[in-house]
Amino acid sequence: MAERATVEPDTGSDSGPDSRPETGPDTVIATRALTKRYRGGQLAVDGLDLAVPAGSVFGFLGPNGSGKTTTIRMLMGLIEPTSGTARVLGQPMPRATRTVLPQVGALIEGPALYGFLSGRDNLLRYDSADPTADPRTRRTRVAAALDRVGLTAAGSKKAKAYSLGMKQRLGLAAALLQPRRLLVLDEPTNGLDPQGMREIRSLVRELASDGTTVFLSSHLLDEIEQVCSHAAVMAQGRLITQGPVAELAAGARGRLVVTTPDAGDAARVLKEQGVADVVVEEDRVTGEPPDDRDRDLAEVNAALVSAGVRVRGFGLERASLEDAFVALTGEGFDVAG
Amino acid sequence: MSRAEASEVSGVSGISEVSEITDVAAGSGTAEVVGVRKPSVLWTLGLLRNELVTTLRRWRTIALLGVLAAVPVLVGIAVKIETSDGGGGGGGGPAFVSQITNNGLFLVFTALAATLPFFLPMAIGVIAGDAIAGEANAGTLRYLLVAPAGRTRLLLTKYATTLAFCVVATLVVAVSALIVGALLFPLGELTTISGTRISFGEGLGRAFLIALIVAASLIGIAALGLFISTLTGSGIAAMATTVGLLITIQILDQIPQLHAIQPYFFSHYWLSFADLMRDPVYWDDLLRNLGLQGLYAAVFGTAAWARFTTKDITA
Numbered sequence A: 001m002a003e004r005a006t007v008e009p010d011t012g013s014d015s016g017p018d019s020r021p022e023t024g025p026d027t028v029i030a031t032r033a034l035t036k037r038y039r040g041g042q043l044a045v046d047g048l049d050l051a052v053p054a055g056s057v058f059g060f061l062g063p064n065g066s067g068k069t070t071t072i073r074m075l076m077g078l079i080e081p082t083s084g085t086a087r088v089l090g091q092p093m094p095r096a097t098r099t100v101l102p103q104v105g106a107l108i109e110g111p112a113l114y115g116f117l118s119g120r121d122n123l124l125r126y127d128s129a130d131p132t133a134d135p136r137t138r139r140t141r142v143a144a145a146l147d148r149v150g151l152t153a154a155g156s157k158k159a160k161a162y163s164l165g166m167k168q169r170l171g172l173a174a175a176l177l178q179p180r181r182l183l184v185l186d187e188p189t190n191g192l193d194p195q196g197m198r199e200i201r202s203l204v205r206e207l208a209s210d211g212t213t214v215f216l217s218s219h220l221l222d223e224i225e226q227v228c229s230h231a232a233v234m235a236q237g238r239l240i241t242q243g244p245v246a247e248l249a250a251g252a253r254g255r256l257v258v259t260t261p262d263a264g265d266a267a268r269v270l271k272e273q274g275v276a277d278v279v280v281e282e283d284r285v286t287g288e289p290p291d292d293r294d295r296d297l298a299e300v301n302a303a304l305v306s307a308g309v310r311v312r313g314f315g316l317e318r319a320s321l322e323d324a325f326v327a328l329t330g331e332g333f334d335v336a337g
Numbered sequence B: 001m002s003r004a005e006a007s008e009v010s011g012v013s014g015i016s017e018v019s020e021i022t023d024v025a026a027g028s029g030t031a032e033v034v035g036v037r038k039p040s041v042l043w044t045l046g047l048l049r050n051e052l053v054t055t056l057r058r059w060r061t062i063a064l065l066g067v068l069a070a071v072p073v074l075v076g077i078a079v080k081i082e083t084s085d086g087g088g089g090g091g092g093g094p095a096f097v098s099q100i101t102n103n104g105l106f107l108v109f110t111a112l113a114a115t116l117p118f119f120l121p122m123a124i125g126v127i128a129g130d131a132i133a134g135e136a137n138a139g140t141l142r143y144l145l146v147a148p149a150g151r152t153r154l155l156l157t158k159y160a161t162t163l164a165f166c167v168v169a170t171l172v173v174a175v176s177a178l179i180v181g182a183l184l185f186p187l188g189e190l191t192t193i194s195g196t197r198i199s200f201g202e203g204l205g206r207a208f209l210i211a212l213i214v215a216a217s218l219i220g221i222a223a224l225g226l227f228i229s230t231l232t233g234s235g236i237a238a239m240a241t242t243v244g245l246l247i248t249i250q251i252l253d254q255i256p257q258l259h260a261i262q263p264y265f266f267s268h269y270w271l272s273f274a275d276l277m278r279d280p281v282y283w284d285d286l287l288r289n290l291g292l293q294g295l296y297a298a299v300f301g302t303a304a305w306a307r308f309t310t311k312d313i314t315a
Ligand SMILES: Nc1ncnc2c1ncn2[C@@H]1O[C@H](COP(=O)(O)OP(=O)(O)OP(=O)(O)O)[C@@H](O)[C@H]1O
Pocket: A038, A039, A040, A042, A043, A044, A062, A063, A064, A065, A066, A067, A068, A069, A070, A071, A336, A337, B314
């Protein structure tokens, strides 16, 4: 590390020896051609190049079986990549688990608890497994984590008597035992009630505003849209796209929607005006707006009106992340084999 | 100084070190609050402590210990009934059983001889077999590893806990036998196998030594069980395999045609603990037993380590 300190510009004035990650301080997770083939021959992750910027809330999307959990397992050093590299907090995984993982809180494929222990004892056990956790503050930290997920009252109950959502909350509490630089949450709102989901969302925002990077996988796209600043989409083990959420949703272009009783005329005019993929559904005519839409849409509307089409409604329907997701991963419901 | 060096240098944690590291993290932009915490040697033992308490408080462990404690009670009562019928009922039965009526201390030796072939190693097989596989089964293994417990540290913790259980289990048998023996039979001077007489105090000392040797006799199966535990993701399968292997070895040890390989069976010298009741003590088989247990611990401990540190944790 000493030699790199001379290479990189010294941004932190009083920081002393440089401790920044090698991929630059802005990338918390960086993978290069990360690939995992399970022993059965299943290619679960295929040449993944992921870059998670520091301070982002990063949504990791993909249909069932697309390799999200497998990627997270590799990032956490639980499984060895078949090829490629993964860096977390600038350190290579799985080699640097000892230094990296104390700074990472993780929820991987649902919570796992000791049913014969109380919720509190579960957390005490997980905390004692961390050699960097101070035993003198253990009880306070456990109590704070329980409080944070709303389980203080149920803390003494045996974990086997917990409901699905309570287990999920306890799993989250385990990830929050320490202040973390990175939180990896695999479907964190699975099984939670609406209050719980809202609570998790505000928790994620709160953590993010404290500077924690949050990497979360979820199937609830409006949820991702609400909390995430960035997202990546996986399908069949490959990364399809990644970037800021706003760009992803904008990438799937919105559709022009015209509501009119003169649907046939409207469709004809729209085609003349360069609107592609025109679809007529009763009194709704939709289509892909022409490329320079900001300039052209007013003209399209004018053309409709001057052609005698009675326009009741005219507008762009913004594409949701869900539209973007389906556009990227396809409509098919069946899980890829 | 790199982080790796820093973590090696740090012994017991100090507040000053922590704040210094926090400064470094603050320099890198994000997360002022999160410093790179350093592991401490003392804190590293927290997992062992937690594991010991968790294991011993577990209902299953208490049930196993209860069964072990019941064996001396049953043997003691059986001997009492047998002898009150009149006349020492001839030979047979486990070692030392005929002497119990004269001296309750012999119930300790009898109980250990009765539980060592099966009950004790079975209990160890359950604890050792479940050690890793049980965590994998419950999925808790992945959370221990991302805590991060460290694979080597977790394995050592599990083995240390299993060995602690060996000692506790053996002592439970011995103490239960001592109490039952004292309640049902007279205590006093005792005669060794060699025919010499030793005081009750020395007899007690030898009983304690025997208990330790019996506990040490279980080192081998503990290592074997732990290795099996790293091979599977099912706690039940690991326990069953370990106990099955125990029974198989015990049977093979009885087949004369196999005498060439029998000295390598972990159970072959188990009953040599009786040699501690000779005067002078006959050490050869005792030492062979300890050496064999050490060999098993080395071989299967290494195998378990090699397997567990490279294994994909997908459970
Ligand atoms: N232990 C395993 N052994 C073999 N194949 C596996 C294993 N775990 C997962 N797979 C396969 O790898 C692929 C990716 O699985 P993964 O669990 O990473 O998907 P996912 O994106 O997390 O899906 P979900 O949204 O359902 O959680 C799937 O085809 C799955 O069948």
